[in-house]
Amino acid sequence: MTVTxxxxxxxxxxxCLFLGYRFLFQPASAATGYGVPARxxxxxxxxxxxxxxxxxxxxxxxxxxxxxAGARAEAWFMLAVAIVPLFDTLxxxxxxxxxxxxxxxxxxxxVVVLISAGLLFAV
Numbered sequence: 001m002t003v004t005x006x007x008x009x010x011x012x013x014x015x016c017l018f019l020g021y022r023f024l025f026q027p028a029s030a031a032t033g034y035g036v037p038a039r040x041x042x043x044x045x046x047x048x049x050x051x052x053x054x055x056x057x058x059x060x061x062x063x064x065x066x067x068x069a070g071a072r073a074e075a076w077f078m079l080a081v082a083i084v085p086l087f088d089t090l091x092x093x094x095x096x097x098x099x100x101x102x103x104x105x106x107x108x109x110x111v112v113v114l115i116s117a118g119l120l121f122a123v
Contacts, residue, residue: 005119006066009074012116013062020056023048034088035097035105058084075120078113085110 022030027040027048034051038044058081066074089106093099 001119002123005071005116005123008112008116009062009066009071009078009120012078012113013059013066016055016059016062018059020052020054020059023052023055025052027052033101033105035092035101036095054084071120071123075117075123078117078120082110082113082117085113 019030022033027045028038030052031038031040031044031048038048040048062074062077062081065077085106089102089110091097092102092106
């Protein structure tokens with residue numbers, strides 16, 4: 001179970017880094033994948049960059065915690081940041097985005113993050 005807990009945590013953090021990169025360097029396609037399309041050259045440009053920085057920072061902080069502070073610190077971090085994909089679900093729904101994206105991506109991500117936290121607490 002230890003290998004599974006660490007592997008899932010690393011994968012989730014690397015995925016956050018990927019999302020951060022994508023929102024910073026491919027903002028239009030990243031916003032569409034998020035479920036609420038936005039034009040990076042319009043009013044949304046700054047917000048897309050903020051989202052990229054946020055996601056990338058979460059991934060980096062998660063990896064630092066996991067490798068330097070241990071599984072328990074990472075578990076608490078995962079538990080706390082699970083609120084982000086839960087609210088992403090609500091944001092997509094509130095702005096008329098696809099329900100499949102809201103639940104199939106964002107809500108599912110929250111569930112996987114919470115599972116990861118639980119596995120890390122069990123280590």
